[in-house]
Structures are given as structure tokens and as C-alpha cells.
Amino acid sequence: MHISKVDLNLFIVFEAIYAEGSITRASLKMNLTQPAISHALNRLRVLFEDPLFERQGHVMVPTPLSRSIIDSVRQSLRGFEVTLNGAGHFDAATSERTFSLALRDVLEASVLPPLMARVAQDAPTVGLNTLQVGRRELESELAAGTLDAAIDILLPLSNDIRRTLLATDSTVVLVRRDHPLVRGALDLDGYLALEHIQTSSRRRGPGLEDFELSRMGLQRRVRLRCQHYFAACRAVSQTDLALTMPERLARVVNQQFGNQILPFPLQMPSLDIYLYWHANIDHDPAGVWLREQIKQAMLAAD
Numbered sequence: 001m002h003i004s005k006v007d008l009n010l011f012i013v014f015e016a017i018y019a020e021g022s023i024t025r026a027s028l029k030m031n032l033t034q035p036a037i038s039h040a041l042n043r044l045r046v047l048f049e050d051p052l053f054e055r056q057g058h059v060m061v062p063t064p065l066s067r068s069i070i071d072s073v074r075q076s077l078r079g080f081e082v083t084l085n086g087a088g089h090f091d092a093a094t095s096e097r098t099f100s101l102a103l104r105d106v107l108e109a110s111v112l113p114p115l116m117a118r119v120a121q122d123a124p125t126v127g128l129n130t131l132q133v134g135r136r137e138l139e140s141e142l143a144a145g146t147l148d149a150a151i152d153i154l155l156p157l158s159n160d161i162r163r164t165l166l167a168t169d170s171t172v173v174l175v176r177r178d179h180p181l182v183r184g185a186l187d188l189d190g191y192l193a194l195e196h197i198q199t200s201s202r203r204r205g206p207g208l209e210d211f212e213l214s215r216m217g218l219q220r221r222v223r224l225r226c227q228h229y230f231a232a233c234r235a236v237s238q239t240d241l242a243l244t245m246p247e248r249l250a251r252v253v254n255q256q257f258g259n260q261i262l263p264f265p266l267q268m269p270s271l272d273i274y275l276y277w278h279a280n281i282d283h284d285p286a287g288v289w290l291r292e293q294i295k296q297a298m299l300a301a302d
Contacts, residue, residue: 006047008080011073013040014052018070019146021059071144078145079280090285098127099290102138102150106229107273109252111151115297122293142278148290150276160279164291166298169271171209171264172250174236174243179260181240188218188265194242195223197232209244212266233257246271248301273298 016026017037027037045052053060062070103111108130119126133141133150139157141147151166173191175182182190198207206214213219226232229245230253236243237257250261275294281287 007043010040010044010047011077013037014044014066015070015073015077017041017053017060018062018066021061023060071140074144074146075280081145090289092123092126092289094125095123095286096125096127097286098129099148099286100129100131100146101294102133102141102147102152102276103130104132104152106246106249107151109230110248110301111294111297114300115294118293118297118300138276142276143280145278145281148277148281148287149294151273151294152276154272154274155276157276161276162279162282163274163276164295165272166275166295167248167273167301169246169248169273171244171268171271172247173262173264174233174245174250174254174259175262176237176240177258177260179240182242182260182262184260184262186262186265191242191265192218192220194220195240196220197224197226197235197241197243198222199226199229199232199243199245201227207244209264209266209268212268216266229253233259 013026013030013032016029017023020026020029023034023037023041027034030037041052048065050065051063052066053062055061112128112130116128119128131147133147135152135155138147138150138152138155139161142150142161154163157163173186175186175194181193198210200207210220223241224232224235226235229243229249232243232245233250233253234257235241236259243259244264247261254261275291277287277291
């Protein structure tokens with residue numbers, strides 16, 4: 001079928017239903033009535049000879065065909081958007097665009113405040129959405145345009161994904177201010193004599209510091225395993241436990257607790273933080289602007 005015979009707006013509706021999982025939410029997102037969304041979906045069903053979505057409770061679940069075409073649809077819509085933006089220019093002062101940024105929660109506290117401060121000053125009607133995206137899906141989401149950029153550690157992605165080093169972090173150890181065994185310094189023996197908190201979203205498995213210790217035939221005792229560094233910092237302030245974590249985040253989340261921040265007593269590889277984006281928006285004025293704001297925000301955070 002030739003593209004001239006297809007209403008391309010139908011694919012915008014398709015993507016909205018896929019993203020929202022609901023005709024009601026898709027109608028709100030697109031500022032259209034629910035009957036209009038349903039009518040567009042029915043036209044697509046005829047076009048593809050497939051139901052595309054099946055209702056399960058309150059959720060519209062995509063069919064296998066929908067799952068197979070969503071990346072192509074998103075990438076094509078993104079290509080049209082980039083073409084339109086490239087035809088003119090991006091005016092941050094008047095734009096009402098909302099950018100989507102993949103950002104793991106461990107980085108949110110250090111990256112978002114300086115970034116949003118810049119955006120609020122220079123682009124008063126621009127919005128930001130931060131998302132946690134699985135690293136296996138990161139490349140496809142950048143390609144599809146559901147993400148404008150991502151910030152993460154060094155990842156094995158294809159050459160279609162551009163990257164630039166944003167910052168280099170180090171590893172530190174936190175103990176409470178009046179810890180009976182630690183007074184402003186911590187050697188390896190002292191570190192191993194302590195009981196520890198490990199912060200991880202995984203149910204089990206060692207941290208990076210445990211790998212470094214194991215290379216020397218050493219092991220620490222983890223007394224508490226939790227999911228978030230804020231909770232871990234608070235636990236440190238009320239116990240004799242020690243917490244090993246990235247320095248950049250430690251200086252943010254520890255502000256209200258006043259724990260001691262000490263160097264990790266082993267040589268650790270640096271924690272490099274990268275900015276990622278897809279090659280298809282290399283010259284997109286909006287994408288260029290967003291990446292520059294991120295870079296300057298990270299410099300200000302240092």
C-alpha cells in the first residue's frame with residue numbers, strides 16, 4: 001500500500017495507545033475525545049487486519065503484531081519530528097516541548113537539581129521526564145525516539161548510539177560522625193573490621209567493591225542490604241554500619257546526616273558517567289540544546 005493512501009495521524013494515535021496502555025489516557029495525552037481515538041484505532045485494525053490491542057481489565061495490551069512494529073513506528077515518527085525541527089530552529093525560551101531522559105535513580109539526586117535549574121531559567125515552558133529504562137532496551141528506545149538522551153555508566157552499545165564522557169566519580173565510605181572505631185581516617189584493616197550496608201536493586205550478588213576485595217582474597221561482612229542510598233545514609237547515621245558508595249551522590253544525600261565521608265581504602269576503577277543519544281538526532285537543534293544543558297549542569301554540579 002502506498003503511503004499516500006494512509007493517514008499518518010493514525011500512527012500517532014497508535015503510539016499513544018501503546019505508550020499509555022489506555023484509550024482514555026491516550027485521548028487525554030492527545031487532547032482528543034475517546035470516540036475519536038477509538039475510531040482511529042478501528043481504522044488501523046482494518047488497515048493491518050489485526051486487533052492491535054486487546055482489552056485486559058482496564059489495560060489495552062498490544063498484540064504480537066503491535067509489538068513487532070512499534071519500534072519502526074516510533075523511529076519514523078521521530079524522523080518526521082526531527083525533519084520539522086531541522087527545517088527551522090529550536091527556541092528554548094518559547095518551546096513547550098517535554099524531553100525524556102533515561103536516568104537511573106542513583107544519579108537523579110546529583111544530576112536533576114542543576115539541570116532543572118538551568119532549564120527553568122533558560123526555557124520556562126520546557127519540561128523534563130526522567131525514566132528508568134532497562135539497559136537492554138536503551139538502544140531501541142533511543143532509536144525509536146521515546147528517549148531523547150540517557151545518562152549511565154559505560155555501556156556496550158552500537159555505533160548508532162553516540163556518547164560523550166560527562167563526569168568521573170570515585171568511591172567513598174560513609175560512617176557516622178561519632179563512630180567509636182573511625183576518627184577521620186580508615187585503612188583496609190579498619191574497613192574489614194566494620195559491618196556494612198550494601199545498596200542494590202538486585203536481590204543478591206556482590207557490589208563493585210566486593211569484586212576488588214575478592215581479587216585480594218578478602219571479604220567484608222554485609223549486615224544490611226537495601227535498595228536506596230538515602231535510606232542507607234540514614235541507617236549509617238544511627239548505627240555503627242559503614243556504607244560504600246559513589247562520592248558525587250554521597251555529598252548530596254549525606255547533607256542532612258553529617259556522616260563522615262572517607263576515601264575507599266583500596267584503589268578502585270573510576271566510575272565514569274556518559275551521556276548517550278542516537279545518531280539520528282546528532283544535528284537536531286532541540287537535541288543539541290538538551291545535551292548542552294546536561295553538560296553544563298554536570299560541570300556546575302562539580
